[in-house]
Amino acid sequence: VADVYPLAPLQEGLLFHHLLADGGEDTYVMPTVLEFDSRERLDAFTDALQQVVDRHDTFRTGIVWEGLREPVQVVWRNAQLPVVELELDPCGAEPVEQLLAAGGLSMDLGRAPLLGLHVVAAPGNRWLVLLRIHHLVQDHTTLELLLREVRAVLAGRAAELPEPVPFRAFVGQARAGLDSGKHETFFANLLGDVTEPTAPYGLVDARGDGLDSIQARRDLALDLEARLREVAQKLGASPATVMHVAWARVLAAVSGRDDVVFGTVLFGRMNAGAGSEVPGPFMNTLPVRLRVDETTVVAAVAAMRGQLAGLVEHEYAPLALAQQASGVPGDTPLFTSLLNYRHNVVLSRGIADVSDGIGVVFARERTNYALTMAVDDDGEGLGLTVDAVAPVDADAVAALMDTATESLVVALEEALAGGEDRLLSGVAVLGAAERRRLLVEWNDTA
Structure with missing residues (x-):
């Protein structure tokens, strides 16, 4: 464990809705299916994404609440990006539908990182990847920041990225308004x-x-x-x-x-x-x-x-x-x-860039x-x-x-x-x- 601190007010609301879902299908898991033209390009993307996860405490965070007076977010020192390899059923539904069904929409909130990949080889020498990110750790701007940093890593400019700011600084500011x-x-x-x-x-x-x-x-x-x-x-x-x-x-x-x-x-x-x-x-x-x-x-x-x-x-x-x-x-x-x-920015344009x-x-x-x-x-x-x-x-x-x-x-x-x-x-x-x-x-x- 690298750090422990309370949830921001918005995160408390998201956690509440997750608990209402009884750990089942979660409205706040955002699924995106990407297509790669080679396994080499997919592996490079995965490595770059892991480096971005390593940089930011937000992406190395899990949520813990059972047995505690109030929920907390626990930042892990190391959080390995989960990559699950799948195989398509040749007699099954369309590849994207199979991938979405296999990945599902539920996540273990206590385990970091709250994002992951499901990978499958598709016809035509293509590779399909389901990228799932929970809203407890991201919004639109976060996704843009993530993609921008992945792009920098792939271009060999990782050393030029700015020093990350801890998310805990924002949490303290957001919670301060609750007491006034x-x-x-x-x-x-x-x-x-x-x-x-x-x-x-x-x-x-x-x-x-x-x-x-x-x-x-x-x-x-x-x-x-x-x-x-x-x-x-x-x-x-x-x-x-x-x-x-x-x-x-x-x-x-x-x-x-x-x-x-x-x-x-x-x-x-x-x-x-x-x-x-x-x-x-x-x-x-x-x-x-x-x-x-x-x-x-x-x-x-x-x-x-x-x-x-x-x-x-x-x-x-x-x-x-x-x-x-x-x-x-x-x-x-x-x-x-x-x-x-x-x-x-339109998501497809951001990914394509x-x-x-x-x-x-x-x-x-x-x-x-x-x-x-x-x-x-x-x-x-x-x-x-x-x-x-x-x-x-x-x-x-x-x-x-x-x-x-x-x-x-x-x-x-x-x-x-x-x-x-x-x-x-x-x-x-x-x-x-x-x-x-x-x-x-x-x-x-x-």
Whole structure:
């Protein structure tokens, strides 16, 4: 053992959900399947990954809680990257499906490292590798840092990498905020009079594993994307703020509520200082709230901008604390939908940049939320990705968000031009096709 210290607040929440899963399928294991064009390239990648694991205490960490007053993370001095060799069944399913099934989604949290490889030789002189990493030790930025360091090792530049910063420094900073009472006050003011969950389509299960979710994607029209950025700039807000307001309008429609609460994903490194370059789980999910029925579109953007700015000051607060500050019963989730506005590099692009001859053949994030809306912003366009569990139609939700975004931008443009500042509840969510399906096709009794 090299070190022992408590969990960060976010890690406590992840561990809680892991224990709810009873050690079975774990929502927080991220699987990615890579393809290599030779065994030599695979072995070089594995060696480089082991060197990165050796560098950072985050990757040499296991979680221990049984028999202890509180959970702790135990940093091992040496943690050998597990590499499991498999053989394909020639009569079985597709190679990627066999690999995912063999690797599974459960991990022994007490054993470091909380990442590992499953390797199989595939037809065509290819090698497939399942890379599994638990969210207790990583987020998107961590994955980018890991790949950047693997690239440096493969290029012979390992000596140029900076001295690693211990994760314990961030943990102390994150836990310090729990003792001040500021988190409780903020969320009590925000959520104290919320007594019912915001459940799109009536779905109140927030303990799923995401395996049965259906994904749909669509891109916003380039003209709409440009107009959205323009109105956001004129209002002194970000495109992310405007998209949060659009999602609130959609949720009001599909949940039958005028006062909506949903989760938003925080980067988690805004107040991290030196921790901004530390591998580990910094991203967090916290609630935002908007009253759709009594707020104009301009006021809604201003309110959301202020609320998101306030959340940054509480980005290390556990979601359970926010839930307890509300009036929603403890056994009922505060919300079951999530919006994630992402600026991150596409995973396949990041892997491909590591070395020639490496590609991504499968990458899928999963959450325990019934409905998630991801907005991907690459600086040139905006894409919508919806993950929804049955019976929700993911394509229909994407269409609602597309229509609501355009309607919201039109309303904001009119208000900025001196016209009426319309109520947010008046922003349309049904396009022409959806309206015809609802009013005509579904009412065709013949």
